[in-house]
Amino acid sequence: MHPCLFVTEILLHIIGFLETSPEHHSTCHKGDVARLARTCRAFMDPALDVLWRTQCALGPLVKCLPGHLWTRGTCDEINLIGRPTSDDWLSLRRYSFRIRVFEPSWPGPVRLSGVGDDTLSAIFSPDVFHALFPALHTLNLEFLANKNALSLLDRVLSPRLLQLRFRLPRHLDPDNLYELLESITDRAPSLRVLKIDAYAHMPSSVLHLELGFGRVPRLRTLCFPNTLYVSPRSLLQPRQMQHLRVLSLTLTTDPVPALHHSGQPVFPVLQCMKITAHTLDQCCELLRITTSSQLGEVSMSYSSQASEAVMHTFLQEVGKAHGRSRDLHTLVLQHTFTISGPNLKPSVYSPSTFKPLLACHRLRILNIRDIGDLAIDDAFIANATLAWPRLEELRLRGLPWIDSHRTTVASLRELIRGCSRLARLSMAIDARALPEKNSAWRSSPVEELNVSDSTMEDPEAVERYLRAALPNLKTLIALDNLQCWRAVLRLEGVVGEE
Ligand SMILES: *[C@@H]1O[C@H](CO)[C@@H](O)[C@H](O)[C@H]1NC(C)=O
Numbered sequence: 001m002h003p004c005l006f007v008t009e010i011l012l013h014i015i016g017f018l019e020t021s022p023e024h025h026s027t028c029h030k031g032d033v034a035r036l037a038r039t040c041r042a043f044m045d046p047a048l049d050v051l052w053r054t055q056c057a058l059g060p061l062v063k064c065l066p067g068h069l070w071t072r073g074t075c076d077e078i079n080l081i082g083r084p085t086s087d088d089w090l091s092l093r094r095y096s097f098r099i100r101v102f103e104p105s106w107p108g109p110v111r112l113s114g115v116g117d118d119t120l121s122a123i124f125s126p127d128v129f130h131a132l133f134p135a136l137h138t139l140n141l142e143f144l145a146n147k148n149a150l151s152l153l154d155r156v157l158s159p160r161l162l163q164l165r166f167r168l169p170r171h172l173d174p175d176n177l178y179e180l181l182e183s184i185t186d187r188a189p190s191l192r193v194l195k196i197d198a199y200a201h202m203p204s205s206v207l208h209l210e211l212g213f214g215r216v217p218r219l220r221t222l223c224f225p226n227t228l229y230v231s232p233r234s235l236l237q238p239r240q241m242q243h244l245r246v247l248s249l250t251l252t253t254d255p256v257p258a259l260h261h262s263g264q265p266v267f268p269v270l271q272c273m274k275i276t277a278h279t280l281d282q283c284c285e286l287l288r289i290t291t292s293s294q295l296g297e298v299s300m301s302y303s304s305q306a307s308e309a310v311m312h313t314f315l316q317e318v319g320k321a322h323g324r325s326r327d328l329h330t331l332v333l334q335h336t337f338t339i340s341g342p343n344l345k346p347s348v349y350s351p352s353t354f355k356p357l358l359a360c361h362r363l364r365i366l367n368i369r370d371i372g373d374l375a376i377d378d379a380f381i382a383n384a385t386l387a388w389p390r391l392e393e394l395r396l397r398g399l400p401w402i403d404s405h406r407t408t409v410a411s412l413r414e415l416i417r418g419c420s421r422l423a424r425l426s427m428a429i430d431a432r433a434l435p436e437k438n439s440a441w442r443s444s445p446v447e448e449l450n451v452s453d454s455t456m457e458d459p460e461a462v463e464r465y466l467r468a469a470l471p472n473l474k475t476l477i478a479l480d481n482l483q484c485w486r487a488v489l490r491l492e493g494v495v496g497e498e
């Protein structure tokens with residue numbers, strides 16, 4: 001045997017490649033690795049390690065129990081018969097001690113764990129679980145969708161857990177949820193990743209309480225669903241989030257506390273910030289106190305309309321964050337509007353509102369949606385083209401029912417000439433006048449162009465023109481949603497017949 005194969009790390013790597021090679025569509029395809037484990041003594045241990053380290057079902061493990069202890073159910077799930085003794089369970093240890101990651105694929109078949117509910121519950125009893133899985137550090141319980149899931153989770157929390165992901169059941173008492181979160185921060189203090197998902201149409205729970213994130217000091221990723229509202233105060237306790245890289249959550253309407261005593265940096269290594277808030281002011285404040293020099297992505301969504309002044313201040317903060325950071329490349333800004341009340345008199349944002357963005361030379365993705373009346377014009381776009389040489393995706397959209405386009409085909413031409421990497425562009429334009437000469441815009445990489453809601457006299461001519469000019473165009477979207485929106489607004493009694 002080649003001497004390098006005596007080095008366990010190298011052997012593990014080689015066998016690992018086999019497991020994840022592209023011919024096997026699922027990482028759960030393990031036949032070859034199992035054969036390798038049987039090939040020779042030297043391969044056995046590393047191959048078994050690779051075979052067992054990531055499990056997407058518990059069925060295979062339970063099937064290692066003596067045959068009289070289990071049976072196959074109607075959905076192919078494995079069920080225990082009777083009660084295995086503790087010796088029976090311990091006999092599984094020679095395989096189970098190798099399991100580090102338990103992560104059923106989602107979405108998938110119903111029986112995702114591969115075992116019946118009672119069997120799952122038996123394995124998730126604290127004695128059995130902790131004895132069987134001393135090396136488990138990643139647990140994904142998203143597949144469990146009932147209330148029961150949370151009690152199972154509560155039983156198996158441990159300081160060994162580094163990554164935890166689960167889904168909130170549809171009906172949940174906020175008190176229970178709060179208790180669970182307390183348990184998690186108390187009993188899984190080493191967590192690096194905490195991701196909680198929720199079903200889309202779930203009643204919201206408001207968590208105003210302090211969440212004790214200080215007890216999970218090494219947290220790197222924190223993602224909460226938008227049905228949980230977290231008070232800004234509880235995010236900004238001292239000695240918290242010093243290692244946080246990814247933050248994705250929804251804030252309560254409470255103001256973000258201004259931190260006067262700047263003894264401790266706030267989010268010093270944050271790379272990705274995705275915040276849903278009530279006002280843009282809250283987003284602005286959070287960005288203002290963030291000290292990270294590694295921020296790459298800022299994604300903000302707010303529901304109360306922002307005035308032009310607030311928008312300008314926010315974009316100034318983006319400019320400052322861009323200055324602090326080596327690599328701020330993505331800005332997503334979305335106003336989640338409702339067709340009622342104050343949105344109907346949308347704020348008008350003049351080109352000067354967006355001037356701070358012209359200092360953000362490293363932007364690759366800029367996506368502004370539904371914020372109000374976006375009064376940008378060809379002159380602004382001409383400057384933007386010079387300011388954003390690395391742009392790959394640009395979406396500039398006001399509220400969908402406002403057609404105050406001041407940009408024309410000239411803007412498209414400027415952008416396409418100036419931003420040589422631009423591949424996706426979405427903007428409403430005034431396309432009534434097409435340039436005479438249809439010169440191809442170099443070898444532009446634009447693949448997707450969305451000119452929905454543009455003003456056109458002859459849509460077919462516009463389409464012909466654009467297709468001829470853009471050699472790599474795959475998708476051209478030119479829906480006119482405007483009439484549709486007008487109709488909706490009329491139904492709501494918001495605008496009269498014209
Ligand atoms: C574009 O840049 C020029 C020169 O810097 C400046 O005078 C002008 O105001 C800018 N226009 C817009 C719309 O930002």
Ligand SMILES: *[C@@H]1O[C@H](CO)[C@@H](O)[C@H](O)[C@H]1NC(C)=O
Nearest residue numbers: 397400426450452453477481
């Ligand atoms: C194109 O833009 C319109 C207006 O913003 C939007 O409603 C639509 O979803 C976009 N279409 C695609 C396919 O992105």
